[in-house]
Amino acid sequence: MGLESGIRQIVSEMKFHLLLVCVAISLGPIPQSEAGVTEEQMWSAGKLMRDVCLPKYPKVSVEVADNIRNGDIPNSKDTNCYINCILEMMQAIKKGKFQLESTLKQMDIMLPDSYKDEYRKGINLCKDSTVGLKNAPNCDPAHALLSCLKTNIKVFVFP
Secondary structure, three states, rough: OOOHHHHHHHHHHHOOOOOOOHHHHHHOOOOOOOOOOOHHHHHHHHHHHHHHHHHHEEEEEHHHHHHHHHOOOOOOOOOHHHHHHHHHHHHOOOOOOOOOOHHHHHHHHHHHHHHHHHHHHHHHHHHOEEEOOOOOOOOOOHHHHHHHHHOOOOOOOOO
């Protein structure tokens, strides 16, 4: 790894950790009972993730991102890689592989209680949706995972 790419990696990791701190601050104190967040807190955290990922994919307009949020999930390299960016920030996917345990943990932290049972079922139904798919160059696993979740979760939520 060259010095320049190493520096870029460190800066990228620092931005990610800063985002996690911002999300934690915006959520405020979380009760020890592991109660979920409010819908307002959930959308605020989602907006932070979206604000990080959208500039990385300039071919993905706010309108396209809004459509994805509303469940219209186009299948193109740019939109798939934007989705991948969000899913990586959510710790749901890493290098094209679905991360079941970390997804379930993040769900418990980032979703209101009223969403959790439905999401838990959908997540478990989609646990194999990325198997056999290559991440490069088109971020196909992210598209497959989000499409599966959209199909299997009645109250679909995506930043």
